[in-house]
Amino acid sequence: MATDRTQSESSKADQSQPLPSVPAVEDTEDVHVPPVNTPVSGDRATEDDHSVKPITYHQAPHSSSPSHSSSLSHVSTTECCADGCTCTCTGDSPNAESNHTRSTSEPVADGGTVPTNVSPDGTLENIEFTPPVENTSQDVDDGSPAERVGVPDGTTLDTPNYSIRSEMNDIETPDEKTWFMELDEAVVQADRCIQCGTCVAACPSDSIGIGDDGLPKLVKMCTGCSLCWDFCPRGGLRYERQWKITGGEDNVKGAGDPITEFSAKVDDAWRENAQDGGVVTSVLIHLLEAGEIDGALIATESNAEPWKAESFLATTPDELIENAGSFYNQTMALGNLNVKQWEDKLPDKSWDELSLALVGTPCEIEGIRALQDFEWDYQSQNAGVRAIDYTIALMCTKNFNYYKLIGEQLSEQRSISPDEIGKLDVLHGKMMAYNQEGEMILEEDVEQFHDAALKGCDECADFSGFCADLTVGSVGSSEEYSSVIIRTEQGMKAWEITKDDLDFHDLEDRSAIGKLQGWDKKKAFDSLERPFDPDAPRFIDYTDHAEQYDTELNPHDAAH
DSSP, X not given: OHHHHXXXXXXXXXXXXXXXXXXXXXXXXXXXXXOSOOOSSSSOOOTXXXXXXXXXXXXXXXXXXXXXXXXXXXXXXXTTTSTTOOSOOOSSOTTOOOOOOOOSSSOXXXXXXXXXXXXXXXXXXXXXXXXXXXXXXXXXXXXXXTOOOSOOTTOOOXXXXXXXXXXXXXXXXXXXXXXXXXXXXIIITTTOOOOOOHHHHHOTTOOEEEOTTSSEEEOSOOOXXXXXXXXXXXXXXXXXXXXXXXXOGGGSBSSXXXXXXXXXXXXXXXXXXXXXXXXXXXXXXXXXXXXXXXXXXXXXXXXXXXXXXXXXXXXXXXXHHHTOSOOSBOOOGGGGOOGGGGGGGSOSSOGGGOOEEEEEOHHHHHHHHHHHTSOOOOSTTHHHHHHEEEEEEEOOSOOBOHIIIIIIIIIIHHOXXXXXXXXXXXXXXXXXXXXXXXXXXXXXXXXXXXXGBOGGGGGOOOTTOTTSSEEEESTTSOTTOEEEEEOBHHHHHHHHHHGGGEEEEEOSOHHHHHHHHHHHHHHHHHHOSSOOOTTSOSBOOHHHHHHHHTOOSOGGGTTO
16 A cells, blocks of 8 residues: 555655655665555654664666666665574675575564475465364363354344344334334233234234234334334233224124124034034025025134134135034134135135135224225225124123143043043033033033133223124023123124024023123223223324333333
8 A cells, every 4th residue: 555655655756856755865875765664563763763773775876778778776785684584585685695585583673474385486285284173072061152252342142122123223213103112022922922923913914924823923024113012912002992993883784783683503413513603604604505505714723732712714605514613722823814824725816806704802803994994905904804794793791711721720620531521512601621521520610720721811801792794692691591682783794694404592691681781881991991992093002002001112222
């Protein structure tokens, strides 16, 4: 770089002038230049530093021969050639001595060192290698193989969290922008998730998946669109406001007083495997055979784990009958509305023309209704969301975590093997289990299984599925009958298609449903940390929720 700068400066200077810092010389005059064999590092040597040996240059005599034109011959004084000299003395000076070799350990004039295994004239010498140690591996007996060694003080090798943004720049998170991390902090990690899957269906970037534990998981970058938070029935969705919005006028589109109510059952032989009256399966079969739907999203039993429910799209009457019955754990139903995964089972028509039915708990119906209320195409499962034309809610006071109910409460604490169970039921405040022969093997107050229940269910006041087209359950009807509540014109249409094949009469006990609805509402009032207000805005800001539930305000900036 110094040579480049000198050439650049000299190109700008008067060519008749000597180079800067270089004295003019006569042909016969010696020129003494500063020593060059100074240490590689450290301060520049001073004039009083006698340990440094000067190098003397002689101007070569002028000659008409081109070979001697303006040439400088490198010669050394006897002082230079004293012991410890680091140069090779050559030239035509009578003082020059020859065959001095460079030291391989001391610095040379250009500030570098002599390369290993290379002679002074640049010839590669014999190369010597240090042989590796044989039959010896790293000793990890005294420590963890993952232990980091030799890390400089003050250095961290951990992956930076979201707070790194504030260290890199001073850009603040935009107002009203909510991330999945907020939902995770306030709902999932707070043990309030009800496993409905609405957040998965709402995500426009397909960034939320379902973990092995049945809970929502972030599977790729969150864009902070806020939709997962807004539509979560335990997060930003004020579910009681959803009842009123879907109610419409004269109670023909949703919540409020039902259009009509019945106690009904199916007389077909397959009803033995159904829950109570088998009405849900019968309605779906009739809708399918009438061409009203192309399939129904229901629950089926996992092949790997007995009595564990999974989402399943039934497209034939046989599939519906085979999967008749109830399971007491959630399936993340709305997280399975991606119609691509069911493409091989669906008819050859455009997704816009598909028609599906959804059977789920009241919270799942609240979620799908809220998603359908907005005319946007952003959510990644939009085709499935729009395809739901019929909704059937199952009466529900609470649901359970599969592993806690089947694994801990029944298998471990009560020695009831999952393979032994032929039917589970929650009726009249009792948890009942029957074996494969239909004999009762368990009957206990359902409160004894409270530890296995989803804690988010305590905040729900929607026992009877206010947002559904049809609500079906056992409360309010005698044994072997199901109570049917019809709330919408669409629900009435489904009933008219089905009723001729049902044994039905007026609902036997409306007060039983009313009492359980009142109990469920009181429980929710006691559990909710926010006000219960059907007239408030549909969506709850995360900042308001964080204040009422005492959760982290900005978990994405707090090493979440």
